[in-house]
Amino acid sequence: MKEEKIYIIGAGISGLIAALELERAGFRPVILEASDRIGGRMKTDKVDGFLLDHGFQVLNTAYPEAKKYLDFQALHLKTFDPGAVIFDQNDTYIISDPMRNPLKVVSMAFSKVGTFMDKVKMFSLTQELKNKSNQEIFAGENIPTHQYLKNYGFSDRIIENFFSPFFRGIFLEKHLNTSARMFEFVFKMFAQGHAAVPEKGMGEIPAMIREQLSETQIYFNHPVKEVQGNAIHLDNGETLIADRVIIAVQPDRVMKQLQGQFGSPRKVWNLYFTLQRSFLARPMIGLLPGDHLVNNIVFMDDVSEAYANGDRSLLSVTVLEADMDQKTLISQVQQELSKISGVKADYFKFLKLYEISYALPHVDDMKYEIAPTACKITDQVFLAGDYLLNGSINAAMTSGRTAAQAIIHSYMPTH
Ligand SMILES: Cc1cc2nc3c(=O)[nH]c(=O)nc-3n(C[C@H](O)[C@H](O)[C@H](O)COP(=O)(O)OP(=O)(O)OC[C@H]3O[C@@H](n4cnc5c(N)ncnc54)[C@H](O)[C@@H]3O)c2cc1C
Known part of the structure; x- marks a missing residue:
């Protein structure tokens, strides 16, 4: 086992995955968690x-x-049954599987949410996205989802009756201003997988990652006040000196110089x-x-x-x-x-x-992944968290893995 002092700030999904990858490479990281349990936003x-x-x-x-x-x-x-039950003004109907098998949705049911052309377009979008890699999706045009849907030629009816309520509940904002990159990614995930x-409960997910950890120590109720260089100042007045730090929480919370750099969540x-x-x-x-x-x-x-x-x-x-x-x-x-x-x-x-x-998180330039070098802010401080990529479990996991890889790489001989 390697004895380097590696601290991870935050026991959300990204911090836990970073710990797991570091353990697999022979390190024994320490997680500093502000609250009394793991999971962050997933509890x-x-x-x-x-x-x-x-x-x-x-x-x-x-x-x-x-x-x-x-x-x-x-x-x-x-798993959820694909599709949704729509509570219209005076009617309730089921639209089953519009993102996986749009052509199979019974015409009568589909006609309540959209037009025949919407159905055909839904089908072509499904096919298009199945053939597009996630990297290609996130290299795509960064326009708001509402504009993307219009450009694609979907009718106002299907946007209002289906896309809006469905994606508002995923993006957690009312106007579908979220990037079309995220729309395409989510649409593709629903076309290929199941919710x-x-x-x-969702808390079982972080619990399953934690179960895979055997060399990581987690200090609960240890909020970090500030990270300055490789010094970690805790709320309780203690200071820890780290060889490497992963900040697995939006970093403006622990780095004063970054305050004001992030949009409203x-x-x-x-x-x-x-x-x-x-x-x-x-x-x-x-x-x-x-x-x-x-x-x-x-x-x-x-x-x-x-x-x-x-x-x-x-x-x-x-x-x-x-x-x-x-x-x-x-x-x-x-x-x-x-x-x-x-x-x-x-x-x-x-x-x-x-x-x-x-x-x-508010993310202007949504990404699928970043290079390990991109999450390194100094030789000793690295970043993880969904805010680096896009607000999803997948992104949180990717970011944790990438930060760990960057640290592992930082210990490799350069020649
Ligand atoms: C209501 C809701 C719905 C969502 N729906 C979905 C969905 O359907 N599908 C999907 O893929 N994703 C969804 N997400 C997003 C997903 O939950 C997150 O992307 C993911 O959990 C983020 O993990 P993280 O590790 O980046 O951050 P977090 O989970 O925020 O972890 C950060 C950790 O750092 C700790 N911390 C904070 N400050 C400090 C400090 N100063 N010192 C020490 N520790 C600190 C926190 O306590 C927390 O444990 C949803 C999120 C929410 C809240």
């Missing part, structure tokens, strides 16, 4: 027998990095309610097109029974903008849920609200 709480993920999120089974680091079978992945959650409100039983009764995402408070809903126990306690169903509700107090928010969401389901508003029993102020 699951247990409340009254229900499993509550911190924000509705899914793993896509086509993510290339996830296939490398996770054992999908051991996670007992539970899934581990049987016992995406926020999200995730509300959990319990109900006697699911009104969707299928493992599918429900979308509310148009101008609603609620963007998307899922009964988590329709996807994995273990999310609920056996008595009542667990409904996860995603809200993208909520300029109101908590009480009003809960009551307005209950009203909207009642309207789409016909179930009385007060039957939706509020369980918990997660207000997530940093859900996804």
Whole structure:
């Protein structure tokens, strides 16, 4: 074992993957984590027998990095049915598999969201993206998704009824200003894989990476105040001197000189309610097109029974903008849920609200990967985290692997 002092700041997915790669190369890294657990933005709480993920999120089974680091079978992945249930103004309908097999979607159902030409275009987009590498996708034009969809010739109807609510829930912003590179990547992942959650919650993902670590020490409740050169100043007044540091959190948090260099992150409100039983009764995402408070809903126990306690169903509700107090928010969401389901508003029993102020990073120039040299800021300080590439589990994993590779390389003899 090598004795170099390598510190990783942050025990999110990127920090954990960096530790794993460093261990594989014979190092014994130390992770400094501000909170009392691993996972960062990917955590699951247990409340009254229900499993509550911190924000509705899914793993896509086509993510290339996830296939490398996770054992999908051991996670007992539970997949969503592709497509969505659409709650239109006066109608509810299912649009099954529009991104994998658009030509197979029953015409009657498709005609409710878009035109025949939309269907044909959806098919050609699916084919195009299947033949495009992820690197090519991220080298593509950096235009907003809403403009890309127009340029591609999709009708306003399909944009409004399907693309907008579906991708708003992924980009966590209302106007589809996110780069078309991310749109193409996500579309391709949905065309090739399935949205899934581990049987016992998203927190099982970081837990599975941690299980693979045997030489890494993790110091919980150790927030880092500042990194100056190779000195790490902790909130508790201690200073650690490192041979190498990986900053696996947006670095403006620990490097004063970078403050103001990052755009505002995406926020999200995730509300959990319990109900006697699911009104969707299928493992599918429900979308509310148009101008609603609620963007998307899922009964988590329709996807994995273990999310609920056996008595009542667990409904996860995603809200993208909520300029109101908590009480009003809960009551307005209950009203909207009642309207789409016909179930009385007060039957939706509020369980918990997660207000997530940093859900996804603001990234102007989204990338699929970077060279190890690009994540090195000095000879001793390296960066990891999804903010370097794009806001996804896949990107967080890639960034952690790349930072570790850069450090491993930095110890190689140069001649
Ligand atoms: C609501 C929501 C929905 C999402 N949906 C999806 C989805 O469907 N699919 C998908 O692929 N991705 C999704 N994501 C994104 C995905 O969760 C992230 O890309 C990924 O978890 C980021 O990992 P990370 O290691 O880069 O950062 P983080 O998870 O943020 O980890 C950073 C870690 O650093 C710690 N830390 C912070 N400051 C300090 C400090 N000063 N000192 C020490 N430690 C510190 C934090 O406590 C944290 O543990 C979603 C995220 C959210 C929040």
